[in-house]
Amino acid sequence: MDHTTRVYENVFEMMPSEANPTPIVRINRLNPNPEFSLYAKLEWVNPFGSVKDRAAWSLLRDLEERGELGDGRGLVEPTSGNTGISLAALARARGHRMLAIVPNKIPHEKKVLLKIAGAELEVVSDELCPAPGLGDGSINLAKTYAKAQSHKYVMPNQYENEKNVEAHIKTTGPEIWKQTEGRVTHLFTSMGTCGTVTGIGRFLRSKNPNIKIIAVQPTEGHDVPGLRNVSQLEVAKLFEPSLIDDILEIDFNLAYTRALELCQNEGLFAGPSSGLILEGALQIAARDQRGFGVMIFPDNIFKYTSNMTKHIPALEPQETKATI
Amino acid sequence: MTTNHYVHPEVLVETDWVKQNLGKPGIRLVEVDVDTKAYDAGHIPGAVGLNWQSQLQDQVRRDIVSKHEFERLMSEAGISPGDTVILYGDNNNWFAAYGFWLFKLYGHKDVRLMNGGRVKWLNEADKELTPEKPKTTPTKYQVSEPDLSLRALLPEVLKAQSDKRHNLVDVRSPDEFTGKVIAPPGMTETAQRGGHIPGAKSIPWSTAINQDGTFKSADDLRKIYLSNAGVDPGKDTISYCRIGERSSHTWVVLKYLLGLPNVKNYDGSWTEYGSIVGAPIEK
Numbered sequence: 172m173d174h175t176t177r178v179y180e181n182v183f184e185m186m187p188s189e190a191n192p193t194p195i196v197r198i199n200r201l202n203p204n205p206e207f208s209l210y211a212k213l214e215w216v217n218p219f220g221s222v223k224d225r226a227a228w229s230l231l232r233d234l235e236e237r238g239e240l241g242d243g244r245g246l247v248e249p250t251s252g253n254t255g256i257s258l259a260a261l262a263r264a265r266g267h268r269m270l271a272i273v274p275n276k277i278p279h280e281k282k283v284l285l286k287i288a289g290a291e292l293e294v295v296s297d298e299l300c301p302a303p304g305l306g307d308g309s310i311n312l313a314k315t316y317a318k319a320q321s322h323k324y325v326m327p328n329q330y331e332n333e334k335n336v337e338a339h340i341k342t343t344g345p346e347i348w349k350q351t352e353g354r355v356t357h358l359f360t361s362m363g364t365c366g367t368v369t370g371i372g373r374f375l376r377s378k379n380p381n382i383k384i385i386a387v388q389p390t391e392g393h394d395v396p397g398l399r400n401v402s403q404l405e406v407a408k409l410f411e412p413s414l415i416d417d418i419l420e421i422d423f424n425l426a427y428t429r430a431l432e433l434c435q436n437e438g439l440f441a442g443p444s445s446g447l448i449l450e451g452a453l454q455i456a457a458r459d460q461r462g463f464g465v466m467i468f469p470d471n472i473f474k475y476t477s478n479m480t481k482h483i484p485a486l487e488p489q490e491t492k493a494t495i
Numbered sequence: 496m497t498t499n500h501y502v503h504p505e506v507l508v509e510t511d512w513v514k515q516n517l518g519k520p521g522i523r524l525v526e527v528d529v530d531t532k533a534y535d536a537g538h539i540p541g542a543v544g545l546n547w548q549s550q551l552q553d554q555v556r557r558d559i560v561s562k563h564e565f566e567r568l569m570s571e572a573g574i575s576p577g578d579t580v581i582l583y584g585d586n587n588n589w590f591a592a593y594g595f596w597l598f599k600l601y602g603h604k605d606v607r608l609m610n611g612g613r614v615k616w617l618n619e620a621d622k623e624l625t626p627e628k629p630k631t632t633p634t635k636y637q638v639s640e641p642d643l644s645l646r647a648l649l650p651e652v653l654k655a656q657s658d659k660r661h662n663l664v665d666v667r668s669p670d671e672f673t674g675k676v677i678a679p680p681g682m683t684e685t686a687q688r689g690g691h692i693p694g695a696k697s698i699p700w701s702t703a704i705n706q707d708g709t710f711k712s713a714d715d716l717r718k719i720y721l722s723n724a725g726v727d728p729g730k731d732t733i734s735y736c737r738i739g740e741r742s743s744h745t746w747v748v749l750k751y752l753l754g755l756p757n758v759k760n761y762d763g764s765w766t767e768y769g770s771i772v773g774a775p776i777e778k
Binding site for chain 2: 315
C-alpha cells in the first residue's frame with residue numbers, strides 16, 4: 172500500500188487514518204466571516220461513502236479479533252443506512268453475512284444501496300408508537316435477533332459500543348489535528364449514535380482543552396436521515412454531554428436548502444446533514460467572530476435526491492407533456 | 496403478580512413472575528404484535544403469536560374477530576378456557592392490551608398482561624428468547640359468556656356525547672386531538688375529518704407508562720387521570736383512539752388499575768366517528 176501513489180492491494184487498505192485522511196476543504200463563497208475560517212471534512216471520500224466507514228471498520232475488526240464471527244454467524248445491526256452500507260460492504264468483502272434492520276422512513280435509495288452492498292434487509296415502522304424511553308423498533312428487533320438467534324447473529328450495536336467512539340479517537344481526531352496543524356478552535360458535528368462527537372471531542376480536548384465542540388441538531392419532527400433530536404437521544408449511550416459546549420437546534424428545512432447551496436456555490440456535493448452543520452457553523456462564526464472551524468460533513472447528496480425534491484419542489488424536473 | 500396499589504393487581508404480572516412460571520401447566524403465553532416479524536425473530540419460550548390485524552379482526556367486514564373465529568384461534572393455539580393467559584407484545588403492549596380486551600370480551604376468566612411488554616423482557620439479561628414455535632395440542636375452546644358491556648358502539652358514543660354524562664377519554668396524540676393531523680404519519684387507516692368528540696378529555700395513552708414501559712403506580716395514575724385531567728370516577732367512561740388499540744391500553748388502566756366502575760372501549764374510534772355525516776366534532 173502506498174498512500175502517495177494510491178495503489179492498494181485491497182479496499183481495506185484504503186480505510187482512513189492519520190496517514191490517509193479524508194480531505195478538509197475551505198468554505199469560500201458561503202462564509203461571510205473573514206476572521207473565522209471554516210473547513211469541511213469530506214467524509215464521503217471514504218470507500219463506502221460516509222463517515223460511518225470508520226465506526227463500521229472498528230466494530231467489525233473488534234468482532235473478528237474476538238472470534239465472534241464465522242461458522243455461519245453473521246451480523247445484525249439497526250441502521251438508518253450509512254452504518255449498514257459500510258458494515259455490509261466490509262462484512263461481505265470479508266466473507267460475513269449481514270442483516271440490516273432499517274426504519275421505514277429512510278430514503279429509498281439507501282434501502283436499495285443496502286441490498287446492493289449485500290445486506291439482507293428488514294424494514295420496520297419506528298413511527299408507529301412514539302413513547303418515552305422505549306428505544307426504536309429497529310433497535311429492538313435487532314436485539315431480538317441477537318438474543319434469540321445468537322448462533323446466527325451478533326449485534327455490533329453502534330449505539331452502545333465504545334469501538335464506535337474509539338474509531339474517531341484513533342482516526343478522525345488525529346487527522347483533524349494534523350491537517351489543521353493544531354490550529355483548530357471549533358469542531359462542528361451532528362449527532363446520531365454520538366460516536367463521532369464523543370470520539371473527536373475526547374481526542375481534541377486532550378490536545379487543547381479550549382477547543383469548542385458544537386453539536387448541531389434538527390428540530391423535532393425532522394426527517395433528516397441519521398440524525399437525532401435531543402428528545403431522541405435516549406438510545407445513544409455514547410452521548411457525553413460534558414464534552415459539548417453548545418447544542419444548536421436548527422430548523423430541519425435548512426438542512427436541505429444549505430445542502431443545495433453547498434452543491435451550487437462551493438462545488439461540494441454535500442448531503443442534508445452537512446447542510447445542517449454548515450448552518451450551525453455559520454451561526455457560531457457570526458457569534459464568536461474569530462476562529463478556525465472544522466465541520467464533519469458525513470456524506471454526499473447522491474443518496475438524497477428524493478428527500479431533496481420533497482423539500483425543494485423546484486428541483487423536480489418538469490416532464491415534457493405531449494399536447495394534442 | 497404486581498402490587499403498586501392497583502385496584503385489580505391480578506391483571507398484571509411482572510417479567511420475573513413469567514420467567515419463574517415458564518412451562519407450567521395451565522399457564523399460556525400469547526404475544527400480540529402489529530406484525531409477526533418480531534415474534535418470528537424471537538419470542539418468550541412457549542409463547543404463541545397472534546397478529547392483531549389479520550387474526551384478531553374480522554377479515555371481511557369492519558369488526559372484531561367473531562366468536563366462532565376466536566374459538567378457532569384459541570383451539571389452534573391449544574388454549575383452554577381454564578388456562579391463565581399472559582399477553583405481551585411490542586409497542587409497549589398496545590396490541591397485547593387490545594388482545595386483553597378481546598379475551599375479556601369473550602369471557603376468558605383469567606387473562607393478564609406482562610407489565611412492560613416484550614421490550615422489557617428483551618432488555619433483561621436473564622430472560623431468554625427463541626425463534627422456535629411451540630408445539631401445541633389443539634383444544635375445543637368454547638366461549639361461554641361474552642361480555643359485550645366492555646365495548647362501546649357508535650349509537651352509545653353519540654348518546655354519551657349529547658347527554659354529557661360520560662367521561663370521554665381521547666388517548667391519541669395532541670396533534671390528532673386538535674385535528675392538526677387525522678392520523679400519525681404513514682398510517683393508512685384514516686377518517687374524513689380531524690378533531691375530537693366534543694367534551695372529550697385529551698390524555699395520550701403514553702402518559703400511563705414509565706420509561707421502562709411498565710405502568711405507573713396507582714397514585715401517579717390517579718393524579719394523571721382523576722386529579723389533573725378531571726376524569727370523574729362517579730361517571731361511566733368511554734375510551735377511544737383511532738382504531739381502538741391505544742384506547743385498549745388506557746381501558747386497562749381505567750378499568751383495572753384504577754378500578755373505575757363502568758369503562759368501555761370504543762373500538763370504532765376516530766376512523767368511524769370522524770367519518771360520520773353530521774356527527775359533532777370539536778377542534
